[in-house]
Amino acid sequence: MTQDLIAELEAQEAELELTRFDNADAWRLGSLLVELASQRSLPVAIDIRRGAQQLFHAALAGSVADNDRWIERKVRVVERYGASSFLVGRRLAAKGQELDAGMGVDPADYAAHGGAFPIRIRDVGVVAVVTVSGLPQAEDHALVVEALRAFRP
Known part of the structure; x- marks a missing residue:
């Protein structure tokens, strides 16, 4: 099951290259x-950034400041890995590992939890x-994937 999910997630990243x-x-x-989130009354914060520059941010009804902290932690994972x-x-769970000091990161600053997705440009x-x-x-994670599948620049 875990390997099937990992393969599915890897396939999504290949499929959603722009x-x-x-x-x-x-x-x-x-x-x-x-x-998409508003239609479903989802209490989420949404963020898009390029490096240190925040390009888009929205905090929908029901979201809280802690969501922004989770965003920062998830983004660092994508940027690092x-x-x-x-x-x-x-991938870590499949190996019985966690993202922690043993991997050279502070868990207070990194969160290997779903929701942050790389915007990858082909050949870049x-x-x-x-x-x-x-x-x-x-x-x-699924909401981001759904939006990326519907989005084409």
């Missing part, structure tokens, strides 16, 4: 996520991170 992504695309993707925070977490690599926080980790 050919371009700019600030206007970040706005469109973020707005799409807000629309070049894969979705959910995939990193599942990861250029940004899109994140949802506020739901159980598999649901955060």
Whole structure:
């Protein structure tokens, strides 16, 4: 089961590779996520950033400041490992490991929980991170994947 999930998550990352992504695309993707979450009354925060620059942020009804802290922690995982925070977490779990000081990171600053997904450009690599926080980790991840499947720059 775990290996099947890991394979599915890896396939999602390959499938959702883009050919371009700019600030206007970040706005469109973020707005799409807000629309999907609002239609379902989901209490989430949504974030898209490129490095230190936040390109999009929204905190929907029911989300809390702690969601922003989770976003920061999940984003660091994607930036460090070049894969979705959910995939990193599942890979670690499959090995019986956790993201901790033994891996050279402080768990207060990193969270290998679903919801942060790399924006990867073909032949370039990861250029940004899109994140949802506020739901159980598999649901955060699934909402991002749904939006990316519907989004085409």
